[in-house]
Every structure is written in C-alpha cells, then in structure tokens.
C-alpha cells in the first residue's frame with residue numbers, strides 16, 4: 225500500500241486527536257466515566273427518570289387521597305395504579321443507581337499514579353473488540369463493578385495491549401498494519417513522507433505491541449525531519465535532559481558560560497564553584513597540542529612478510545605526499561597528517577590520522593581511508609581488507625593508543641589558584657589538595673591499573689558538555705582520558721593545577737551538533753557550526769572549553785574531598801584534644 229499518495233488527513237484532525245503528549249494522552253482516560261455505559265446521553269436519561277418518578281409519585285398520592293376519602297381499601301389497585309407503582313419502583317432504582325454510579329465514579333477516578341494500570345485494562349478490552357476509544361469506556365463499568373480475582377487481573381496485565389491514543393482513521397489502519405507486521409516500522413518515514421506522523425504511528429504501534437505506555441516520553445516539540453538519515457532511526461519521541469550553566473569560565477582571556485546536560489545533582493554547582501575559583505585567580509590557559517582524527521583498518525596478507533612490506537611502504541616519508549593526495553581527495557577539510565602501522569602476524573593495522581576542520585571527523589577520515597585502500601589494492605592485490613575499522617583507531621573503547629598518541633584534540637589546560645581563593649572559595653588548603661591529588665589521582669589510579677583515568681571525575685564534565693553540545697556521548701570514553709596534576713608553587717602558597725587530555729573528540733558541524741537544542745548550546749559558547757575565519761577553529765575552541773570545564777570540575781571535587789577529610793580529621797582530633805596546627809597544614 226502506497227500510503228504516501230493518500231491525503232495526509234491527520235493534519236486536519238482536531239487537536240485532541242493530533243496531540244499525543246503526556247498530558248493529552250492521559251486526558252481520555254481521566255475523562256472516562258462509568259455513566260458512559262448508558263445508551264442515551266446522561267442528561268436525557270436523568271430527565272426522563274426524574275420526570276417519571278415525580279409524576280407517578282404525584283399520581284399515586286392523588287389516588288391514595290381519593291381512596292381514603294371514598295373509604296376504598298388501599299390494597300385494591302387498578303391497572304393504572306399498578307403500572308404507576310412499577311414505574312415508581314423502576315425510576316427509584318434508576319435514581320439510586322445513578323447516584324451510586326456517581327459515587328463510584330468519584331472514588332475510582334484515576335489518579336496520575338494509578339492511570340497506567342487502568343489504561344492497560346481498558347486497552348485490553350479494546351484489543352478484544354478491535355474498536356476505538358468509546359467501547360473502552362463502556363467496558364469500564366463491568367471492570368469496575370465486578371471484582372475480578374487478582375490472578376485474572378495480573379494475567380490481563382501481562383497480555384500485550386494497545387493504548388487508546390487517538391489516531392485518525394487512516395493512521396489507525398497504518399498502526400494496525402505495523403502491529404501485524406505488514407508494514408515494517410523502519411519504513412514508515414519513507415512510506416508516509418512525514419517524519420512526525422511516522423514517529424506518532426510507530427509510537428502507537430509500539431505501545432500496542434508491548435502493552436506499555438510511553439506517556440512520559442514526549443512526542444511533540446521535536447523536529448523529526450532534522451534527525452532523518454543523520455541522528456536516529458525509528459524515533460518514537462525524545463528524552464529530556466536538563467541543561468545547567470556553569471561559569472563564567474575564564475579561559476585564554478575569554479569568558480564562557482558552559483552548558484551541561486546532566487541529571488546528576490551537584491555536578492553543575494560543583495563545576496560552577498571550580499569556575500569561580502579559576503576566575504578569581506585570573507583564569508585558565510589551554511593549549512592545543514595536536515588535532516587529528518584517526519581510523520585504522522585491518523588488512524590481511526598471505527604472510528607476515530607481505531604485511532611488513534606494506535608497513536614499510538606506508539611509513540616511508542617518501543610516499544607520504546602520494547598517499548596524502550589520494551586520501552584528501554574526498555573532502556575539503558580532511559587532510560592526512562600521519563600513518564602509523566602495527567603488525568599482528570600477517571595482519572596489518574594502519575592508523576591514519578587527519579585533520580577534520582570543525583567536524584569531529586569520523587566520516588571524513590573513513591572516506592579518506594577508503595580512498596587509500598582502493599589505491600593500494602592495485603599494487604597489493606593480495607591485500608584483503610578485513611574491516612575499515614580494526615580497533616587500532618581506537619574509537620569508543622579504552623585504549624592505550626589514544627592515551628599515548630592522542631585522538632581528536634590533545635590539550636593541556638592549567639591555572640594557578642591563589643592560596644586565598646583555595647581557602648575562601650574551595651574551603652581547603654593547597655597542601656591538602658596536593659597531597660590528595662598524589663594519593664588519589666596518581667597513586668590510587670596507578671594501583672587500580674588505570675588507563676587514562678588519572679583524574680577525579682573528568683568523564684562527568686565531558687559527558688555533560690557532550691550531551692549539551694551534540695557530541696557523540698559514546699566517545700566520552702577516550703575523551704575523558706585525563707591526568708590531573710597539582711603542585712604547590714610560589715613558595716608553597718599557591719596551587720598549580722592542570723589537566724592533560726590527549727583525546728578530546730569534538731566537532732561543531734555534523735552529527736548531533738546541527739539539532740536545535742544542541743546548536744543553541746554551541747551558539748552560547750560562540751562555536752556554532754563551521755568557523756568562517758579559519759576552518760577547525762570552532763571545534764578547537766570547543767575542545768579547550770571541555771578541558772577548562774574539566775579543570776574546574778577537578779578543582780571543586782578534589783577540594784570537596786580534601787575539605788571533607790579535613791572536617792573529619794578535625795572532629796577526630798578535637799575529640800582527642802590533640803594539637804590541631806599540624807593537621808591543618810597537612
């Protein structure tokens with residue numbers, strides 16, 4: 225079925241049908257009433273029975289008075305009196321039932337906490353009857369009025385059940401086809417030609433298939449076109465992460481307000497405190513040491529000798545220019561910088577490193593690598609390309625090669641924090657910080673056999689800034705490689721603190737950076753998109769901001785740990801009335 229050609233009806237639907245957000249998804253459930261089960265609208269039924277009740281009551285009282293006056297025995301009733309009596313009883317029962325229903329409704333009205341279970345039960349009824357929302361409401365009464373054994377209810381809950389989100393007739397058909405499997409969920413965008421609608425249909429189908437509500441996951445308020453073919457396949461909504469601001473971070477003479485997307489309490493506040501300490505001490509300096517993204521394919525030969533021959537060829541400086549021309553032809557920005565090879569038996573791992581402008585560069589470097597592999601195939605027909613990535617790159621895995629050689633941007637960031645600031649802002653002492661850094665970040669990490677983890681919590685800051693600015697969060701692994709150094713300077717009064725981070729992988733174009741929210745955060749930092757002055761300068765500044773923020777985070781957490789230790793020690797020694805002077809300076 226070519227759904228795309230059909231008119232897109234959902235655009236003309238009432239809002240209540242179109243909107244599938246959390247609150248609106250809840251509304252139909254909250255509005256369901258037991259009285260919906262009545263065949264007539266409630267006000268008509270009420271009117272009818274009220275009129276009947278009072279008119280037959282009036283008629284019977286009138287007849288009663290007549291009988292008393294004429295001395296007719298009360299138990300002798302005419303046909304009309306009998307009919308009136310039956311009507312009175314019937315309307316009385318109705319009215320009793322009506323107030324009873326109202327009472328029941330008032331006690332079973334779903335609370336936000338309980339709606340999901342009710343939803344599942346009512347949905348179950350809908351799947352059985354294959355009818356849209358109204359029967360669901362009708363079916364609610366037996367469910368409420370009869371007390372089902374708990375086991376039955378539990379069984380019902382387990383069965384897959386659809387939600388009762390409103391869908392247009394046409395979308396309803398498509399949802400059913402997706403549920404049946406006759407339209408693959410992944411093909412909805414291409415079939416419907418409307419990314420938002422595709423997401424809504426997929427979401428509804430998913431809820432019906434799994435019987436689980438997605439009500440907390442928003443659907444509206446997101447541009448689904450912007451992620452098509454770029455950022456995320458088969459979307460059903462988006463996750464919200466709060467963004468906090470740390471700063472101003474005074475770095476290389478410029479102030480930055482650093483956006484951090486996180487759900488970890490205190491992280492932004494702590495980084496903010498670190499920024500304050502850096503600011504009060506005159507700012508931090510960050511130096512870019514290296515800028516190159518890597519990709520390392522694995523190729524196999526019939527012998528180690530042949531693999532070694534290619535290694536020699538690739539590492540010979542005489543051949544570099546030729547290889548660079550081949551590599552560079554697929555991009556305006558990707559420029560080959562170096563090739564480094566490693567052999568394992570007859571397998572060769574070729575680590576290409578190139579500059580990538582403002583892009584993080586994985587696509588760019590991969591394209592260049594493919595060019596070179598195609599080129600080499602002519603002279604090395606016995607070379608088997610086993611994989612364009614052979615893990616010697618190394619992407620999204622802890623690896624010494626990144627720690628030693630660097631990947632992406634290699635930076636070092638430093639600051640001298642005045643003794644006064646250490647005490648007033650960080651609430652500790654220079655000596656305590658230096659000692660703790662040696663014991664924790666250096667010795668402790670060495671004892672743990674750390675790989676690039678010589679820091680307190682670099683990955684906290686890296687991840688939060690990455691999420692806010694549309695970086696690849698999985699690259700937080702190598703991007704968080706960091707050694708934090710602390711040293712007492714100026715006759716032991718001030719603190720020299722530095723973070724050295726060899727593999728910060730960031731970009732300001734491509735991937736998630738072009739999405740509205742992430743792009744706004746990049747804009748806040750003044751590094752949105754491609755740099756017009758000098759290609760690559762935006763992403764390089766972003767790398768320095770990441771390192772500067774890590775510096776702030778390290779300072780603050782280390783200070784908190786050192787201060788905590790001091791407080792504990794103070795208490796201990798206070799109680800034992802020992803001399804405090806030694807402790808405070810330790």
Ligand code: ADP
Nearest residue numbers: 557581582583584585586587588734735754759
């Ligand atoms: P990545 O290589 O990080 O995956 P993409 O390939 O998604 O990045 O995005 C890079 C794209 O952006 C390339 O097509 C490149 O030509 C383009 N581009 C535009 N301006 C720049 C720039 N200043 N630096 C790098 N790439 C840029």
